[in-house]
Amino acid sequence: MTGSDALLTTLRSVVTDGHVLTDHDAMAGYLTDWTGRWTGSADAVVRPRTTDEVAAIVSACADAGATLWLQGGNTGLVGGSVPPAAADNPAPRVVLSTSRMVDIDEVDTVxxxxxxxxxxxxDQIDRAAGECGLAFPVDLxxxxxxxxxxxxxxxxxxxxxxxxxxxxxxVLGIEAVLADGRVLRRWTSLVKDNVGYDLPGxxxxxxxxxxxxxxxxxRLVASPAETVVTVAAVRHVEDIFTLLDTMAERGLTVEAAEIMTEAGLDLVHDHGVRRPVAATAPFYTLIEVSGTGDIEEVVVGVLDEADVVDGVLEPGPARDLWASREQHTEAISRSSVTPVVKLDVSVPIRALPEALAELGAVADLVDHPCRPILFGHVGDGNIHVNLLDVPEDRVEELTGRVFGIVAANGGSISAEHGIGRAKVPWTGLGRSEVDLAAMRAIKAALDPDGRFNPGVIFG
Ligand SMILES: Cc1cc2nc3c(=O)[nH]c(=O)nc-3n(C[C@H](O)[C@H](O)[C@H](O)COP(=O)(O)OP(=O)(O)OC[C@H]3O[C@@H](n4cnc5c(N)ncnc54)[C@H](O)[C@@H]3O)c2cc1C
Structure with missing residues (x-):
């Protein structure tokens, strides 16, 4: 019996046969990421149901010298949730999927x-919160x-x-299995609790x-009583800042503030989503606000006074208006003839107009096909740079160009998606040597054998 066979036998004894997948077809969905850019191989995909099972799996993998790739919904966009293609290293490779760990406790409404x-x-967490009049503050x-x-x-x-x-x-509390199989539990709803390092953080x-x-x-939050969603076509990015400032001055709370471009809206429309406004303009913003009183009237007033090309509004949740923004990722993926190069960057808000102009023109800097589509969370200075039709052998060059623009504008090469395996060569643009050494020291202390997600963040 090989080391890998012995490990599989142990894993089956932990989660039962049906939840240790080894068949190529059964594993396929766990071995390619959402973008289709990252695909790999593994000896098994294992699907535990409880924390004790996770601990037993990690211990068994430690005993067998196996490496583990951790996977949730596999929607990450930087190649962090799937293993790479088979390497020279003969260590067994296991994907641990949390797809069966779906329990939600009773909501603590107090x-x-x-x-x-x-x-x-x-979605499941937000629905559970919603049944108690609360909301989950993360949405994507x-x-x-x-x-x-x-x-x-x-x-x-x-x-x-x-x-x-x-x-x-x-995150108020966390439970996690460490690389040696021990369970770390920091679980308290206390708002103030300063005993040492912030391990959940x-x-x-x-x-x-x-x-x-x-x-x-x-943590959960109160659902806003009433919301209004507006989409406005504008000539300049600065016009969006003015809209946001005016809405805040009029007592509205900004719940979301997104930016789209004409090219992106056009693409989404080609894929069956209704255009929210008839007029065309270089930029579009979707802003959701909450407040008291007649907020619709306040928003109409703000749009009338502002220098917008066109604007519409609907009471929340206004799913159709949101679809014009949320369908970008899907439409972009379906439209590109190569896996989309997805770069998620941020710049200081004041640098956003300049950075958007430079990133929108990035195709002019290269001599191969490239269709840039930009959209993002304008209120956070976060731009999702999507490069379509890029030949595989030119991905690195183009990524370097984009990150060069971002660095020159004082931004970050990863606003929200992380480093994964996609951005490893460029971490030096965002962190100093001392900073990276401190991160490596933490990795070495908690996972000395490099068991979890090898190649992610550090290469
Ligand atoms: C249409 C679309 C829209 C998106 N919009 C946004 C957005 O607005 N903002 C944003 O930030 N992201 C966005 N993303 C990216 C993605 O959804 C997020 O990164 C999300 O947090 C990934 O969750 P997941 O469960 O799919 O994780 P996975 O993709 O499975 O994994 C992501 C990373 O987390 C690790 N991981 C997963 N589960 C665990 C665990 N239990 N323990 C330890 N490590 C774990 C993995 O190893 C991997 O490194 C979007 C993606 C898509 C496809």
Whole structure:
């Protein structure tokens, strides 16, 4: 019996036969990421149901010298959730999927929090909160697949970030299995608790390199009583800033603020989504606001006074208006003849007009096909740069061009998706040597054998 066979036998004894997949077809969906750019191989995909099972799997893998790739909804866009193609290293390779870890505890309506298993999806958590008049403060277009463990591990931003902050801010407690199989549990709804290091905060954004997150205690927020969603066509990015400032001055709370371009809206329309406004303009913004009184009248007043080309509004949730923004990722993927190069960057808000202009013209800097489509979370200075039709052998050059523009504008090469395997060569643009050495020291302390997600963040 080989080491790999012995490990598979142990894994089957932990989760039963049906949840250790080894058949090529059965594993396929777990071995290619959402973008189709990252695909790999593994000896098995294992699907535990409980924290104890995760601990037993990690211990068995440690004993067998196996490496583990951690996977939630597999919607990450930087190649962090799937293993690479088979390497010379003969160590067994296992994908641990949290797809069966979907329990959601009873919502604590007084403490405004809820405990969930790592595999519960964002949509499921928000629905549970909604039944109690509360809301989950993290929201993103991948909500029906992205999981609690995934959004914590990537410290996801999303469309409510401008209002409530990133996922790290929503984590009150965490349970995670360490690389030696021990269970770390920091589980308290206390608002104030300063006993040493913020380990839940450290695991947020760790991209599966430090521990397997098995359960999360999330903060919940009150649902806004009434919201209005507007889409406005504007000539300049600065016009969006003016709209946002005026809405705040008139007492409205900005719940979301997104930016799209004519090229993106056109593409989404070609894929069957109704154009929200008839007029065309270089930029479009979708802004969702909440408030008291007749907020629709206030928004109409703001649009009338502003220098917008065209504008519409609807009471929330205004799913049709949101579709024009949320369908971008899908439409872009379907339209490109090569896997889309997806670069998720941020710049200081004041640099946004210049950076958008330079990034929109990035195709002029290269002598091969490239269709840039930009959209993003304008209130956070976050631009999703999507490069379509790029030949595979030119991806690195183009990525370097984009990151050069971002660095020159004082920005970050990863606003919200993380580093994964896609951005490893460029981490030096965002972190100093000392900073990277401190991160490596943390990795070495918590995962000394490099068992979890090898190649992610550090290469
Ligand atoms: C249409 C679409 C829209 C998106 N919009 C946004 C957006 O607005 N904002 C944003 O931030 N992201 C967005 N994303 C990216 C993605 O949805 C997020 O990164 C999300 O947090 C990934 O969750 P997941 O469960 O799919 O994780 P996966 O893709 O499975 O994994 C992502 C990373 O987390 C690790 N991981 C997963 N589960 C665990 C666990 N239990 N323990 C430890 N590590 C774990 C993986 O190893 C991997 O490194 C979008 C993606 C799509 C397809």
């Amino acid at each position: 403490g405004r929090c809820v405990g969930v298993q790592a595999g519960a999806t964002i 277009a991948s909500r029906e697949s992205a999981t609690a463990g995934g959004v914590v591990a990537t410290n996801a931003g999303g469309v409510r970030m401008i209002r409530h902050g990133n996922t790290r801010r929503q 450290l695991l947020a954004g760790s991209e599966g390199t430090l521990a397997v997150i098995t359960r999360v205690l999330f």
